[in-house]
Amino acid sequence: MAQYKMHLLVCGGTGCRASQSEEIIKNLNTEIKNLGLENDAQVVTTGCFGFCEKGPIVKIVPDNTFYTQVKPEDCEEIVREHILKGRKVTRLLYEDPETHKHVEDSKHMGFYQKQLRIALRNCGFIDPENIDEYIARDGYAAIAKIFESMTPQQAIDEIKKSGLRGRGGGGFPTGLKWEIASKNSADQKYVVCNADEGDPGAFMDRSILEGDPHSVIEAMAICGYCIGATKGLVYIRAEYPLAIKRLQTAIKQAREYGLLGNDIMGSGFDFDIELKYGAGAFVCGEETSLIHSMEGLRGEPTVKPPFPAEKGYKGKPTNVNNVETFANVPVIYLKGADWYNKIGTEKSKGTKVFALAGKINNVGLIEVPMGITLREVIFEIGGGIKNGKKFKAVQTGGPSGGCLTEKHLDTPIDFDNLIASGSMMGSGGMIVMDEDDCMVAMAKFYLEFTVEESCGKCAPCRVGNKRLHEILEKICAGKGTEDDLEYLENLSKVIKDTSLCGLGQTSPNPVLSTLENFYDEYLSHVKERRCIAGSCKALKLYTIISDKCTGCTACTRACPVGAITGEKRQPHVIDADKCIRCGACYDKCKFTAIHVQ
Amino acid sequence: MNKIKSLDDLRKMKQSLEHGMNIREKSNSPESLVQIRVAMATCGIAAGARTVMNTLIEKIEKEKIPAVVTQGGCMGYCYAEPTIEVKVPGKDPVVFGNVDSKVAIEIVDKYIVNGELIDGVIPTNYQTINEQK
Numbered sequence: 001m002a003q004y005k006m007h008l009l010v011c012g013g014t015g016c017r018a019s020q021s022e023e024i025i026k027n028l029n030t031e032i033k034n035l036g037l038e039n040d041a042q043v044v045t046t047g048c049f050g051f052c053e054k055g056p057i058v059k060i061v062p063d064n065t066f067y068t069q070v071k072p073e074d075c076e077e078i079v080r081e082h083i084l085k086g087r088k089v090t091r092l093l094y095e096d097p098e099t100h101k102h103v104e105d106s107k108h109m110g111f112y113q114k115q116l117r118i119a120l121r122n123c124g125f126i127d128p129e130n131i132d133e134y135i136a137r138d139g140y141a142a143i144a145k146i147f148e149s150m151t152p153q154q155a156i157d158e159i160k161k162s163g164l165r166g167r168g169g170g171g172f173p174t175g176l177k178w179e180i181a182s183k184n185s186a187d188q189k190y191v192v193c194n195a196d197e198g199d200p201g202a203f204m205d206r207s208i209l210e211g212d213p214h215s216v217i218e219a220m221a222i223c224g225y226c227i228g229a230t231k232g233l234v235y236i237r238a239e240y241p242l243a244i245k246r247l248q249t250a251i252k253q254a255r256e257y258g259l260l261g262n263d264i265m266g267s268g269f270d271f272d273i274e275l276k277y278g279a280g281a282f283v284c285g286e287e288t289s290l291i292h293s294m295e296g297l298r299g300e301p302t303v304k305p306p307f308p309a310e311k312g313y314k315g316k317p318t319n320v321n322n323v324e325t326f327a328n329v330p331v332i333y334l335k336g337a338d339w340y341n342k343i344g345t346e347k348s349k350g351t352k353v354f355a356l357a358g359k360i361n362n363v364g365l366i367e368v369p370m371g372i373t374l375r376e377v378i379f380e381i382g383g384g385i386k387n388g389k390k391f392k393a394v395q396t397g398g399p400s401g402g403c404l405t406e407k408h409l410d411t412p413i414d415f416d417n418l419i420a421s422g423s424m425m426g427s428g429g430m431i432v433m434d435e436d437d438c439m440v441a442m443a444k445f446y447l448e449f450t451v452e453e454s455c456g457k458c459a460p461c462r463v464g465n466k467r468l469h470e471i472l473e474k475i476c477a478g479k480g481t482e483d484d485l486e487y488l489e490n491l492s493k494v495i496k497d498t499s500l501c502g503l504g505q506t507s508p509n510p511v512l513s514t515l516e517n518f519y520d521e522y523l524s525h526v527k528e529r530r531c532i533a534g535s536c537k538a539l540k541l542y543t544i545i546s547d548k549c550t551g552c553t554a555c556t557r558a559c560p561v562g563a564i565t566g567e568k569r570q571p572h573v574i575d576a577d578k579c580i581r582c583g584a585c586y587d588k589c590k591f592t593a594i595h596v597q
Numbered sequence: 598m599n600k601i602k603s604l605d606d607l608r609k610m611k612q613s614l615e616h617g618m619n620i621r622e623k624s625n626s627p628e629s630l631v632q633i634r635v636a637m638a639t640c641g642i643a644a645g646a647r648t649v650m651n652t653l654i655e656k657i658e659k660e661k662i663p664a665v666v667t668q669g670g671c672m673g674y675c676y677a678e679p680t681i682e683v684k685v686p687g688k689d690p691v692v693f694g695n696v697d698s699k700v701a702i703e704i705v706d707k708y709i710v711n712g713e714l715i716d717g718v719i720p721t722n723y724q725t726i727n728e729q730k
Contacts, residue, residue: 003651003654003658005650005654005666005668006620006668007621009621061623062621062623062665062666062667063624063627063668064624085637085639086637086638086667086668087638088670107627126618132614132617133614135611135614136611136615136617137622138611140601140607141611144608147604256600258601258602259601265602265607266603266604
């Protein structure tokens, strides 16, 4: 093997590919060839680095130079300056938003300093389409260790001891789940990987599958060995073409190496994996719906019990875990349950991957130990709120979760604390909102999503969510009353109590948590017909400040509905009843005489 | 490709593959390794820095020394090229001048492994930007 002096790691995740990272890889290779440096430098396509805000990313090792927002035309300079002459291309280095200094290497970036990457250990580090790189990093060594020294029960005990809980949202103890499935005997059992990531703004599972597919394959095989299943199924949404492609490549390579198939590594254990594509329905994240969808039926939930561990896919015992849960498994065996157990809080062990999105400086994918505070995540790793605005709230757990506010900033994040704060961990989406975001509109947005995604099987969810959404629409349109607020709360509770599956049981959460944390904002919508954040269009009030108005008539001509009247060179007035709040007058006025409330 | 038929196969395979990932693994914890920086500006390259760098990389690979070799820009000692800077964990960095392949091996054997200084040390009286707080 050639003795390379450096590796150029280029992000090949969906985000960076969308901004031409494939082109960058091509150009880097061409330039390296032009300068005859083929034996010195190797270009590697990796998975997501997490720093999606500033993609495409090119990281050079061993000196850890972190180039951001690289364009295909920058490649020549990178190779000529950095690879050939050892001079960093300063203008492409990450610039610290506070000090405005360029950061020499990724070890000194605030974004990475507080992170602990377990599930993402190989993302942005190995080439996901090359099984050799995974094996070189102890890949498949966990399952080898189990074959060598553990019975299925011992292997289950190790996971139980580690304290790993399901990362898909529920937080159910993984070891216990495996144990239940292992105790139900049947001629065939199944291991299912839930890759139906559906929360708006979440991309944790996609990034793991794109960046490190083998860790999920290995973990599924381990789970199969533990519960006595020989077949694995990955339920993945068809909207993830790159993740599907990488997973297919990985499965093919694992089969070629004999790491999937019959008699894996001479252990006598058989296991193989098949992909099942979902059409992207949020309800299919719920395990019973997911199983029905895999069976070719409608993606509708059924009452539990029976749990999938008793009667799942094709009526056989089935263990369903989420992608991120699986990605943690091999490390637990390699480093030991005791090591894993020491990370995190008392009841939530290990780390959690979050997808940071919304009004935050560093949009991206992060992995942090449980117990970190929201403040550290948002202000230290996330780099604070965009454009120096004020932090207002963060929605965790997607449409099933709730919002957390300023008063929760110092609460350690774990499964139980988030629930106690009126939200939930969910799968790990974190959408940050600033002072310009209206919380009523936010709740309306999520309800719109759940109304769309409700399967329609049970009435509380099908009808109730629709009604909730209608009331929220009414409030945003400035037609709400105080009685509506009470009705919202009551209806929300009824939907939660009476819905069949997790979707309906959690869908009113955004309404309840905004009612609790931002009741004033609701009140000002219904009582004063005002939207404090200024985002509900129907509640905006345009007026002319008569002292500033010169009577130039520019606004009169701009107004599409003739709502502005007045004599030339005299202050004008806006008729609020005619005004459609389009803002044309505001844009036109040269004297800042238009006031928006 | 051959199938992995046993645990031994997997281990052997890992050993042969580890090598290719070495420089990436090392980049994870540079502060705990000996860091060798070869000045690779035009004058350095002209004086043979590339050969020196190759020699160093081969040497540390062969002897399995926990060190990482990176390249840097011009350090300003154009009269003494090729120059290399060696930073042993816990010690101040030392700059060596007029390093050819022979000297490079001597530096590894004597300074890095045994901690003895050898001739050719350039006294440094500068502060790097990283050290400024």
